[in-house]
Amino acid sequence: MADGQSGGRPREGTPEYEWLYGSGGNRGPQPTEPRRRASGHEDEATRLMATGGDDAGLYPAPPPQQPPQGRRRAAPPPRTPQGPPVPPPGPPPGRAPGRPAAGAPRRRRRFPVLRVLLLLLVLWLVFLVAVPIWAWNNVERIDAMPTGDRPGDQPGTTYLVVGSDSRAGLSEEERRTLGTGDVGGDRTDTIIMIHTGGGQPVVVSFPRDTVVDLPDGGSSKINAVFAEGGGGDAGAQYLVQTIEQNTGIRIDHYAEIGMGGVAQVVDAIGGIEICPEDAIKDDGAHLDIPAGCQEVDGTTALNYSRARCSKNGPPECPLVRSDLDRVQNQREVVSAVGSTAADPLNVLLPWRYVALNKAATSFIAVDEQTNVVEAARMGLALRAIGGGARNCTVPLADSSAESWDETRSTALFEAIASDETDSITDDLCTATGLEP
Template identity: 45%
Template structure:
């Protein structure tokens, strides 16, 4: 068989696989024309020239993941499918985080407790109470003069009707009390408003007339002259103020020892301990006709009970825990009280604290020692009590000297 000439790149008969690729058949009449491959032959793709300057393209299949190809280039990692599982849990906050929150809240609460009294104090009216002229010298301890004015000023017609105060003009003192604090037990001593004393410039008359004649200054001068006790601080509360303070603390407990009916004071209650709102507490403190035996002396006793009960409620834990009650109590102070010039917020707080310590072992309450129901002071016994207060020796006061009515125990039983 005659050997067919081969073109460049064409395998010859001696080339392995020649017969497998091309077989033994003839190319037909035109040997240079490409012949159709048989079905069992493999087609060969034509060769394409590469443009000059273009690097060769590696047409080898990429190496399997994790195995470098033969060129030494690390394989490209396969794309990672996004996870569809649950989100990563957030880091839990430890105890220190919550401790900081608690400390911040406590700091804000402390600021609130301090800021509210100072804000209320800016709205309090001050009263000039110190008289001129000779006065007792400085004495140990602190003595407060507490006055309850029966002035109707500031009360609306509806309030006058509700509180049964009437429309009396002017102002007098329904309540006069001395509160002494010092090294011994606190003493809250009532001075009956009908006490007959020497009022400077007005002769012998009822002590409450001093307030009507010359206001706080003349009243302080009269008391200092009659008792020898120096008045260090002054506080005055009006009729409406009693109602507002009692309502601000949510009511107080009163314990009348007999049924009390007094139409002039608008009072009708049974004996025994009970809760009283502001209106009832005011009527309880004003009533002078419900006790036919002691009259105004019993009223002074009830006034001390109301003052002490209000003080207990104001300084109770419920006031400091409840922000609304705390705000209400302090906002009632400017409407309820007037304080003497020189009284500071700290001094007012000390006074309020002292009012809560006038019962039991912490203190005592009593009336000025009197010799009869006409409210004449007992010269000997009253002077003894005044001396104990002046010398701040309240822990030495005999029990028989400090009685609720001011009468000796042998008279009251």
């Protein structure tokens, strides 16, 4: 090149190359010094550097300086997609930091509460079982089943329940209150036979003045058979044998309830309701009650079942009551006792439960074959008198209640012995024993 210098550099004074080599003689090209980066929040890697010369904005900013080793900045907190960084969770309101949550101790205490409830339930079940077993030890045992000629085994179960006029176990004050008098010997003024089996339960009452044949010959009123047999075990055997001989029905279990037992049981369950059709006044039984339904205590309930006076009687007993009405009153009392005793309160209230079991076993005697289970079944049978059972009086020839209607009584007893109680017709089972 003619106008070039050695080494390829243009000669001085050539203006068209000054943009590349600059002016100033022989000095070499001097790069533009980058300005210091301004403080701000722009991205340093992409921000263009502003300069004061003509070159402003032509060069990108240099990469940011790396922080010294050993002084690394902490990682920024995570950002949510649409908001600022999420702060770490703090303690719930009302609780200081580091304090355990209020729910944790309660969850731990729940198990002791459940254990306590379970323990109370177990103790309650033990109580329900232990009280009858304890009370059962007070029950007197009687060798009531006779030996010798008896009806064979029959389907179903037949109970003979006897209400004794025995004064044994009663104090002088209790005898005066109950109006027992000084009658000697033991009489069974209440005799009820209960049969349960495959059919409907049947209850048969025997009026106290009914005349029956005795096993060793002769005859007697049925309420005197127990005493004629000698009372106690012998009297019970004699009565069972007499009933079996006259009915053809085998007696499986025997229960004898003393006079004081009825009154104490009624008081233990808080009284019963009776509904006499007429007002009754009986000085001998210490009874004076109006007609209609009413709540009575144990003494009144017992005297009601024993009263023999009603309206339209002679002057010495202005209200003479027939034996048939008395039988119905006895069934009414037994039914009310069974229904009221089944009230859940008599189980849920401990004092009632204890009093009921104690009273029910203090004046009762059962045969030696009756255990706790059989006694419970007998109680259910007594409860059936109030509902679900056929309530009958042994078929009678007339209102004197001294003799049976042979045809109807035989048919009734055969149906019971064969456990075909559903076949018993209304003419065989009546409340008074008289033919409808």
